[in-house]
Amino acid sequence: xxxxxxxxxxxxxxxxxxxxxxxxxxxxxxxxxxxxxxxxxxxxxxxxxxxxxxxxxxxxxxxxxxxxxxxxxxxxxxxxxxxxxxxxxxxxxxxxxxxxxxxxxxxxxxxxxxxxxxxxxxxxxx
DNA sequence: GTTCTCACA
DNA sequence: TGTGAGAA
Numbered sequence: 001x002x003x004x005x006x007x008x009x010x011x012x013x014x015x016x017x018x019x020x021x022x023x024x025x026x027x028x029x030x031x032x033x034x035x036x037x038x039x040x041x042x043x044x045x046x047x048x049x050x051x052x053x054x055x056x057x058x059x060x061x062x063x064x065x066x067x068x069x070x071x072x073x074x075x076x077x078x079x080x081x082x083x084x085x086x087x088x089x090x091x092x093x094x095x096x097x098x099x100x101x102x103x104x105x106x107x108x109x110x111x112x113x114x115x116x117x118x119x120x121x122x123x124x125x126x
Numbered sequence: 127g128t129t130c131t132c133a134c135a
Numbered sequence: 136t137g138t139g140a141g142a143a
Binding site (some may be wrong): 009010011021025039040041042 | 127128129130
C-alpha cells in the first residue's frame with residue numbers, strides 16, 4: 001500500500017532531506033519531533049518522517065520553528081484549532097511578505113531613478 | 127555509526 | 136537556527 005521503509009535512522013533522514021543529523025536532533029530538542037529510542041539510539045517511523053517533511057516545508061515558507069512547533073502540537077490535539085492557527089499564521093506571513101515586496105519595489109524604483117540620472121550626467125553618450 | 131554537552135555565531 | 140568540537 002504505502003511504500004518505503006517502516007524504520008529510518010537519523011542518517012537516513014538527514015541524507016534524504018539534505019540536512020544534518022545535528023539539525024534533526026535540534027528539532028527534537030525543540031519538541032518538533034519525538035522519535036522512539038532503541039536504547040539511546042533514535043528510531044524514526046513514517047510518522048516522524050512525515051512531521052519532518054512538514055517542518056522543512058514550514059521553514060521553506062519562512063515560518064519559525066516556534067510557529068511550526070505550535071502547529072504540529074495541534075495535530076494530535078485539536079485539528080479544528082490547527083486549521084485556524086494555520087490560517088492565522090499564513091495571513092500574517094503573507095502580509096509581511098507583501099509589505100516587504102512593496103518596500104523592495106520602492107527601493108528598486110529609487111535606485112533605477114538614480115541610475116538614470118547618473119547616466120545622463122556623467123556617462124559618455126551611448 | 128550513534129549519543130550527549132558546551133561553546134559559539 | 137543551527138554548527139563545531141570533544142568525549143563516550
